[in-house]
Amino acid sequence: NRNQSTQQQKTILDWLGPLSMSHTHRNILSLRSPGTGTWLIEDESYKSWAKTPKNQAIWLRGIPGAGKTVLTSIVVENLLHHNQSDDTAVSFVYCDYNDAAQQTSERILSTILAAIIRHRPLSEQLVDFYNEHDKIGVQPTLTELERVRRVEATRLSSVFVIVDAIDEMKDDIREALLNVLFNLAPYLNIMLVSRPSIDISRQFLRIKTIEANAKDQDIHRYAEYRLMPNKRSQLAAVLEGRSDLRKHAVESVVDQSQGMFRLAQLHLDLLSDMPNARAFRRTLLDLPLGLDAAHNETINRILNQSDVARETAISALKWLTNVRRPITLLELQYALAVESDAEVFDPEGLVDEEYILSVCKGLVTVADEPHGTMVRMVYLSHYTVLEYLKTDNRFHGPATEEQLALACLTHLLFQVNDTRNNGSEDASAQNKNPFHAYAAEFWGVHARGEPEAVLGPRAFQFVGDYKKTGYVRSALASSKSLFRFELANEYFFSRALRKASARGYTDIVQFLLDRAKISDFSVGTLGRALHSASRNGHLEIVKKLIHAGADVNGSYLTPWIAAEDSVPLCVACEHGHADIVEFLLGHTAVSKWYDCSGLPLELAARKAQLDVAKTLISHGADVKFGSVWQGSPLLSAAMAGHVDMMKLLLENGADARATSDCYRKMTPLQIAANGHRSVVEILLDHGASIDGSPDAYLTPLQTAVFHGNIVIIKLLLRRGASPDAPPGKSALLTAIRQGDEDAIKLLLDFGATPS
Numbered sequence: 001n002r003n004q005s006t007q008q009q010k011t012i013l014d015w016l017g018p019l020s021m022s023h024t025h026r027n028i029l030s031l032r033s034p035g036t037g038t039w040l041i042e043d044e045s046y047k048s049w050a051k052t053p054k055n056q057a058i059w060l061r062g063i064p065g066a067g068k069t070v071l072t073s074i075v076v077e078n079l080l081h082h083n084q085s086d087d088t089a090v091s092f093v094y095c096d097y098n099d100a101a102q103q104t105s106e107r108i109l110s111t112i113l114a115a116i117i118r119h120r121p122l123s124e125q126l127v128d129f130y131n132e133h134d135k136i137g138v139q140p141t142l143t144e145l146e147r148v149r150r151v152e153a154t155r156l157s158s159v160f161v162i163v164d165a166i167d168e169m170k171d172d173i174r175e176a177l178l179n180v181l182f183n184l185a186p187y188l189n190i191m192l193v194s195r196p197s198i199d200i201s202r203q204f205l206r207i208k209t210i211e212a213n214a215k216d217q218d219i220h221r222y223a224e225y226r227l228m229p230n231k232r233s234q235l236a237a238v239l240e241g242r243s244d245l246r247k248h249a250v251e252s253v254v255d256q257s258q259g260m261f262r263l264a265q266l267h268l269d270l271l272s273d274m275p276n277a278r279a280f281r282r283t284l285l286d287l288p289l290g291l292d293a294a295h296n297e298t299i300n301r302i303l304n305q306s307d308v309a310r311e312t313a314i315s316a317l318k319w320l321t322n323v324r325r326p327i328t329l330l331e332l333q334y335a336l337a338v339e340s341d342a343e344v345f346d347p348e349g350l351v352d353e354e355y356i357l358s359v360c361k362g363l364v365t366v367a368d369e370p371h372g373t374m375v376r377m378v379y380l381s382h383y384t385v386l387e388y389l390k391t392d393n394r395f396h397g398p399a400t401e402e403q404l405a406l407a408c409l410t411h412l413l414f415q416v417n418d419t420r421n422n423g424s425e426d427a428s429a430q431n432k433n434p435f436h437a438y439a440a441e442f443w444g445v446h447a448r449g450e451p452e453a454v455l456g457p458r459a460f461q462f463v464g465d466y467k468k469t470g471y472v473r474s475a476l477a478s479s480k481s482l483f484r485f486e487l488a489n490e491y492f493f494s495r496a497l498r499k500a501s502a503r504g505y506t507d508i509v510q511f512l513l514d515r516a517k518i519s520d521f522s523v524g525t526l527g528r529a530l531h532s533a534s535r536n537g538h539l540e541i542v543k544k545l546i547h548a549g550a551d552v553n554g555s556y557l558t559p560w561i562a563a564e565d566s567v568p569l570c571v572a573c574e575h576g577h578a579d580i581v582e583f584l585l586g587h588t589a590v591s592k593w594y595d596c597s598g599l600p601l602e603l604a605a606r607k608a609q610l611d612v613a614k615t616l617i618s619h620g621a622d623v624k625f626g627s628v629w630q631g632s633p634l635l636s637a638a639m640a641g642h643v644d645m646m647k648l649l650l651e652n653g654a655d656a657r658a659t660s661d662c663y664r665k666m667t668p669l670q671i672a673a674n675g676h677r678s679v680v681e682i683l684l685d686h687g688a689s690i691d692g693s694p695d696a697y698l699t700p701l702q703t704a705v706f707h708g709n710i711v712i713i714k715l716l717l718r719r720g721a722s723p724d725a726p727p728g729k730s731a732l733l734t735a736i737r738q739g740d741e742d743a744i745k746l747l748l749d750f751g752a753t754p755s
Contacts, residue, residue, distance in 0.1 A: 009122055012130045017139075018114035019107055024094050027367055029073040033225040036218040037067075037074040045208050049189060050079065053158045057190040057204050062212030064195060064384045065262025065291055069094065071212055072164040072193050079160050088158040091115030095165040097386065098326045098379050103169065105177040109145040112161050116152045125151055143675055146180045147708050153187035154741075160189045167194040168383060178203045179641075183675065183711055186742075213259035222261065223250040226268045235272045238280050245277060249284055256287045262382055266294035269362040273301060295388040298361050305359060312336060312351060313359040318400050320364065320380050321389040324442045329353055329366055329376040334435035338407045338414075345414040345433065402451035408443030411435055448504050494525040501541050502532035509541050513548050526550035534568035534584070537577040542568075542584070552584050574603040578611035585619045599625065605633040605649065608642035613649070623654045635660055638668035638683070641676030646683070656688040665695035673703040677711050690721050701731040705743050713743055723752035 040046055040060075049058045060075075062068045072094070079090045091112040095103055117126060129148050133140055140148070153159045161181070166174050181190055182203040192200055193212070200207060227239060227246050239246050249271060257264040267287050274280040288294040302313045315336050319327070327335075333356075337349030353366055353376070365381040380386050389395040411433070500508045509529075530550040533541040546552060552568060572580040581600075601621045604612040613633070617623065623633055634654040637645040646668075650656060659665045670692040672679040680700070684690065692700045701721040704712040713731075717723065724730045732752040735743040748754070 008127070009117065012122065012126065013114050013118065015130060015134065015139075016110040016114050017107060018111035019093060019103065021092055021094060021111065023368065024096075025073055025076055025092065028069055028094065029077060032070050032074065033218075033222040035221045037071050039215055039218070040071055040074060040210070040212075041078050043210060045210055046075075049191070049208065050082075050160075052189070054153075054189060055186045057185055057192070057207045059200055059204070059207050059209045060191060060193045060212050061196045061198075061209060062214075063260065064387075065260035065382065066212050067214050067218070067261035068193050068212045069164050070261070072162060072191075075191065076162055079162075083158065083160065086120060087156045088160075089116045089118075089156055090160045090162075092162040093164065095163065095168050097168040097383055098377075103173070105173050105180065106139070106142050106145060108163065108177055109142065109149060109180060110140075113145060113149045113152060116149075116156065116159060120155075123152065123155065142176060142180060143707065146183060146675070150184055150187055150708055153184065158189060159187065160191070162191045162193070164193040165383075166192055167198045174198070179675075183677075183709060186710060214257065214261045214264075216254050216257075219254045219257045219261065219264050220250060222264060223253045223268060226272075233272070234275070238274060238277055242277060245281065249280070252284050252287060256289070258290065260291065262384060263291055263294055266291070266298060266362065270294070270297060270301070273361070291384055292388060295363075295385065298363060299392070301361050302359065302363075309359040312356065313361070314394070316356055316360055316364060317380075317389060317395050319404065320378065321386060321395050322400060322404060322446070323438075324445055325438075326377055326379070327438060328434065329356075329378045330434040331438055332356070332378050334411075334433055335407060335438075338410050338435075340406050340410050342410065342414070345411070398450035401446045401449070405443050405446035405451050408439035408446060411439040412443065444503060444505075449506075494528060497525065497529045498532045501529040501538065501545065502536050504533075504536065504538040504541065506538070506540050506544075509544055513544060527554045530554075530568050531571060534577065534580050535571040535575055537572075537575065537580065539577070539579050539583060542580055546587060552587050569600055570603055573600040573609060573612050573616065574607050576604075576607065576609040576612055578609070578615050581612050581615050585615070599633070601633045602636045605642065605645050606636040606640050608637070608640065608645050610644055610648060613645060617648075617652055623649050623652045624658065632658055632660060634658065634668050635666075635671060638672040638676070638679055641672065641679050643676075643678045643682065646679055650682070650686045656683050656686040657693075659693045659695070665693050666698075667692045667696070667700075669700045670696055670698060670703055673700040673709070673712055673716065674707045675709050675712070677709075677715060680712055680715060684719055690716065690719055691725055694726070698734075699725055699731065701725075702729075702734045705731045705734045705740065705747075706738065708738065708740055708743065710742055710746065713746055717746070717750040723747045723750050 045058065049056045060068060060071065062071075072092070076090065076092045083090055091114075093103070093108050093111055117123075126148060129140070129144075163177070163181075166177070169177070178192075178200065181188070181192075185204070192204075192207075194200070227235065227249060239249075253264050253267050253271075256267060270287070271280060271283055274283055288297045302317075303310055305313065316332060319332060319335055333350050333352075334345075336351055336356075337346065339346070339349065356378075357364060357366065363381055363385050364378060366376055366378050368376060380389070393399070414433070497509065497512050500512065526545055526548055527550055530542060530545045530552070533545060554568075569581065569584050572584060599621075601613060601616045601623065603609075604616060625632070632654070634646065634649045634656070635658075637649060656669070657667055659667050667688060669680060669683045669688040669690075672683060690700065692698075698706065699721070701713065701716045701723065704716060721731075723732055730752065732744065732747045732754070735747060
């Protein structure tokens with residue numbers, strides 16, 4: 001039975017798909033210099049937070065480069081050490097801009113839930129929750145995770161949740177996560193870590209704040225550690241026998257650090273590059289002031305290297321500033337070895353890890369892959385480096401994108417030439433070169449925009465080998481490229497035009513339109529391309545296609561594809577392209593056109609496309625008119641919890657009391673009560689009935705109870721909701737069926753009648 005229970009627990013943990021943070025935590029903690037960061041553990045606000053069970057939130061905030069992530073690792077280590085009993089849990093997430101695609105709000109919440117259930121007996125509710133979802137093969141939604149997370153948290157005396165670098169999350173993901181954590185706050189001790197620029201107070205009105213600026217004594221310890229005399233390095237040789245100079249260097253670094261470990265690190269990196277004591281002293285007198293100045297000085301050091309070292313560093317920084325996903329060290333090494341005029345790959349061009357790190361002067365770091373696979377990954381050493389390099393057109397912009405796209409294309413042509421020379425069509429040739437997967441997937445992405453015209457001949461050279469080698473077929477099938485076509489064949493032409501339109505390749509769209517005889521092809525060819533351009537926000541291509549004869553109101557896709565993907569105006573609304581919506585409406589697009597996903601305004605409301613909604617309303621869209629699929633724009637916005645959209649619709653005449661058959665006669669308030677506190681407040685302020693529609697199955701209060709949202713239950717009760725309505729199936733009965741003790745107590749406190 002114990003083995004079976006352990007296996008079931010492992011199965012559920014694997015199903016939740018939590019982020020693997022232990023390896024990341026160890027790596028970050030290893031960066032801590034001995035003795036640093038103890039001030040935080042001794043801070044009275046921190047000690048109060050760490051000792052008070054549940055319902056405590058604290059914000060550790062600090063300027064860029066202050067060492068917040070290392071401080072977070074110190075907090076995590078302290079909590080893990082002092083909370084080892086079975087009725088406590090510590091969950092932590094280190095957010096990272098390099099891994100943003102993996103760090104969704106759902107996975108972060110799954111990580112928190114996994115920390116609670118790991119090494120503890122599974123509850124019956126959690127097993128049922130897993131079985132229900134596993135039966136139909138779906139993952140839990142954010143709302144469902146929030147609900148089960150709250151139930152599981154009540155089983156423990158203390159649950160600590162630490163989320164570092166929330167400022168590096170995408171805005172929509174951060175907003176969703178903060179809303180969930182706010183709803184869960186009564187059951188957790190939460191620490192959020194970020195720069196001061198992130199507005200947390202909207203969700204956490206009474207959150208305590210600790211300023212995380214690096215303390216002088218910590219920077220002093222860090223500088224002393226870096227300048228230790230027993231280290232074997234050029235710096236140690238320069239400082240040998242010069243204790244006064246070492247002491248002066250430590251004091252100068254502390255004085256110039258401005259509360260930033262990152263700035264102290266850059267200063268020490270600069271000093272480490274000095275060849276002798278005289279240069280060391282001179283540099284010490286003129287340390288750069290501020291992060292930008294320090295980064296600029298580092299770039300100057302890079303540019304003053306030998307030609308080979310300089311070009312290697314610049315190329316590496318260009319790749320790491322502009323890559324579309326995190327890359328491995330091996331991928332970068334192969335990317336750096338590509339020469340644009342070569343016909344075959346030369347392995348003698350590969351450079352080793354130490355050389356890359358040396359010539360990049362501390363702006364690049366290498367670490368094992370964060371999810372424990374031990375693959376070596378390469379990154380810019382700090383988020384501030386990325387921010388700095390993106391402001392420098394030597395490392396970011398169309399010219400750089402052109403170089404990267406050309407390197408990708410050249411690499412793909414290496415494979416073609418290799419296949420020719422070996423007389424084989426071995427599709428597995430792609431596995432011989434680690435850079436293949438990135439080049440095949442992203443060459444077209446780097447080529448988008450200005451690089452198109454320059455790279456056209458190279459791209460068509462690649463396509464010219466399409467029929468000659470199975471390798472090229474394999475590469476094209478797995479890539480985001482668009483050149484899978486023959487102009488004489490409608491299928492290939494239509495496919496190419498649609499791909500080019502979807503990815504914004506304006507010059508290539510014009511190239512295709514100029515060379516094809518449109519009259520020879522069906523009207524759907526242009527229509528499908530118009531749909532793709534409208535969906536992906538490429539206005540200039542939309543204009544070209546309409547000029548070529550595409551019908552703005554046409555529906556061209558095959559019947560088994562969802563109709564929301566068939567009308568250009570609808571897809572432009574749903575995906576937030578207000579400029580295209582404006583253009584289509586100005587070219588006789590019908591604003592009351594609807595499909596199986598609803599009216600354009602409903603689609604905009606569901607996806608919180610505020611500018612699109614304003615455009616539609618300005619062109620006469622009726623805010624009260626709804627489709628049989630969505631009910632009304634207001635209902636769509638309420639379902640999704642979009643506050644600003646709700647305000648816009650209500651200000652333009654939407655009815656807060658309106659119901660819809662498609663939502664079983666429910667009002668927007670009854671829909672929003674499942675978890676959108678701000679929306680509930682707005683609807684009540686605009687006259688929504690506190691008890692909802694009598695024809696609906698649940699009142700707003702029952703909906704909040706059903707979803708276990710204590711914050712909204714309390715809000716509705718305070719605004720006058722009846723805990724006994726409707727007779728015979730009151731909110732109290734709903735809470736009893738749910739087994740929600742907190743809701744039961746709250747309803748009784750507000751006068752619910754026990755039956």
